[in-house]
Amino acid sequence: MKSVISLTLIFFVFLKLSAQQKPNVIFILADDLGYGDVSSYGATKISTPNLDNLAAQGVRFTNAHATSSTCTPSRYAIMTGEYPWRKSGTRILPGDAALIVPTEGPTLPKIFKHAGYTTAVVGKWHLGLGDAVAKNWNGAIKPGPNETGFDYSFIFPATADRVPTVFMENHHVVALDSDDPIEVNYQKKVGNDPTGLENPELLKMKSSPNHGHNNTIVNGVGRIGYMSGGHRARWTDEEMPMTFLYKANSFIEDHKDKPFFLFYALTEPHVPRMPSTMFKDQSGLGYRGDAILQLDWAVGEIMKQLTYLGIEDNTLIIFSSDNGPVLDDGYVDGAVTQLNGHTPWGPLRGGKYSTYEAGTRVPMMVSWPGTIKPSVSDALFSQIDLMASFSKMFGIVSETTDSHDMLEVMLGNSTQDRDYLIEQGSSDNLAIIQGDWKYIAPSKGREINELVNIELGNSIKPQLFNLSDDLGETTNLAEKYPNKVKELQKKLEEVRK
Numbered sequence: 001m002k003s004v005i006s007l008t009l010i011f012f013v014f015l016k017l018s019a020q021q022k023p024n025v026i027f028i029l030a031d032d033l034g035y036g037d038v039s040s041y042g043a044t045k046i047s048t049p050n051l052d053n054l055a056a057q058g059v060r061f062t063n064a065h066a067t068s069s070t071c072t073p074s075r076y077a078i079m080t081g082e083y084p085w086r087k088s089g090t091r092i093l094p095g096d097a098a099l100i101v102p103t104e105g106p107t108l109p110k111i112f113k114h115a116g117y118t119t120a121v122v123g124k125w126h127l128g129l130g131d132a133v134a135k136n137w138n139g140a141i142k143p144g145p146n147e148t149g150f151d152y153s154f155i156f157p158a159t160a161d162r163v164p165t166v167f168m169e170n171h172h173v174v175a176l177d178s179d180d181p182i183e184v185n186y187q188k189k190v191g192n193d194p195t196g197l198e199n200p201e202l203l204k205m206k207s208s209p210n211h212g213h214n215n216t217i218v219n220g221v222g223r224i225g226y227m228s229g230g231h232r233a234r235w236t237d238e239e240m241p242m243t244f245l246y247k248a249n250s251f252i253e254d255h256k257d258k259p260f261f262l263f264y265a266l267t268e269p270h271v272p273r274m275p276s277t278m279f280k281d282q283s284g285l286g287y288r289g290d291a292i293l294q295l296d297w298a299v300g301e302i303m304k305q306l307t308y309l310g311i312e313d314n315t316l317i318i319f320s321s322d323n324g325p326v327l328d329d330g331y332v333d334g335a336v337t338q339l340n341g342h343t344p345w346g347p348l349r350g351g352k353y354s355t356y357e358a359g360t361r362v363p364m365m366v367s368w369p370g371t372i373k374p375s376v377s378d379a380l381f382s383q384i385d386l387m388a389s390f391s392k393m394f395g396i397v398s399e400t401t402d403s404h405d406m407l408e409v410m411l412g413n414s415t416q417d418r419d420y421l422i423e424q425g426s427s428d429n430l431a432i433i434q435g436d437w438k439y440i441a442p443s444k445g446r447e448i449n450e451l452v453n454i455e456l457g458n459s460i461k462p463q464l465f466n467l468s469d470d471l472g473e474t475t476n477l478a479e480k481y482p483n484k485v486k487e488l489q490k491k492l493e494e495v496r497k
């Protein structure tokens with residue numbers, strides 16, 4: 001009897017261990033969600049109960065960063081473990097761009113594949129498709145997500161405000177009608193579809209003046225870029241959350257018995273904010289707020305699915321955002337006029353596009369019920385570290401220099417800061433954080449992006465802030481501490497090389 005008990009014990013210990021080593025991993029990445037947009041991060045004008053639950057059951061990070069304050073570079077870093085500013089062509093991509101993630105070489109999903117996982121991406125891609133700008137949208141488009149390490153992909157190519165406004169499943173546009181082929185052009189108008197510029201009366205949501213979201217109209221929304229054909233394949237903006245959630249939950253269900261990695265890349269609250277009918281007007285903050293409620297709901301539905309399938313204790317969820325918040329990013333959608341005292345940037349300065357903190361410091365929580373103890377972590381963490389950290393978890397040696405192993409921090413066992421962290425603004429200006437100090441290199445770029453009303457963090461003078469005393473970056477200490485400036489300047493130069 002005794003030996004049966006100990007054998008059973010050993011078996012359970014083994015089961016527990018192997019479960020711990022190979023948890024399912026779901027990485028949920030919001031688009032343009034700010035540090036102050038989540039109630040567990042201090043938002044009071046909006047409530048995000050599902051994100052708050054996730055935060056309460058895991059590690060809530062207060063000092064986690066995207067590498068960059070815009071989408072393409074930030075996602076490039078997550079995928080490759082390489083700082084995007086090392087490689088040209090990694091700025092915000094048009095919807096017809098070629099793939100910028102190298103198909104040779106390590107990627108985050110490939111780490112999981114090495115470890116025996118089935119991998120999928122569902123949602124926004126924005127890292128280019130195919131090997132050239134000129135491509136036939138009506139055939140198989142390669143290389144793309146499937147060639148960079150995802151066994152399955154269900155995506156849209158760029159952003160919700162850029163054509164082509166279609167879903168792609170693996171290599172093909174979904175619901176394409178061969179009698180109505182798609183053509184895409186970012187230089188000149190193609191086909192006869194109305195544009196926002198020529199037919200503003202057809203818009204159900206107005207484009208903001210001077211932003212230029214006035215090319216082809218799809219579902220009453222002017223987009224960036226021109227497309228013709230593919231009418232059956234064009235998405236309805238309001239269906240987006242249901243479609244992505246359904247695809248994500250189906251993937252989870254189909255792979256519940258073996259380890260899986262799911263990159264669930266939500267489009268909310270990026271423009272155009274066109275929430276599902278059931279969320280419209282629910283936040284009192286306009287469509288941007290409604291889109292945040294919708295995002296929070298989707299996260300809750302994923303958590304419910306895990307519980308329903310009985311795999312919640314064996315699933316690690318990371319939630320974060322690709323860059324900071326913006327109000328008017330191209331459409332008159334109430335984000336500015338119905339802000340109602342909400343502060344998407346929280347206590348931080350700047351926003352999307354900025355080298356100030358609100359550009360890259362984003363909400364991040366990591367949950368793994370039963371394994372990760374609930375805590376709040378002030379550790380300095382970069383999303384670029386996911387690659388080395390998961391490599392460490394699986395005992396895989398990964399070769400990137402920029403991605404650091406932060407596994408213990410990610411799991412809440414340590415609060416040791418990353419030794420330094422680089423932040424990239426939209427004008428390619430760089431900042432470095434080390435300990436309490438932040439240095440922003442001098443730059444000739446404009447100080448404010450007037451269109452979106454955000455301070456970009458650029459100044460012709462060096463900027464130095466002490467983030468522990470002055471999280472809001474109000475007082476430039478560069479003149480007071482010239483040696484600190486020199487030290488961080490030098491460190492930044494070293495990393496740049």
Ligand code: NG6
Binds near residue numbers: 126
């Ligand atoms: C900008 C767009 C903005 C948004 C952004 C990409 C203009 C004036 N603005 O160029 O609307 O689409 O690109 O956002 O075109 S991101 O989160 O994907 O980086």
Ligand code: CA
Binds near residue numbers: 070322
């Ligand atoms: Ca973004």
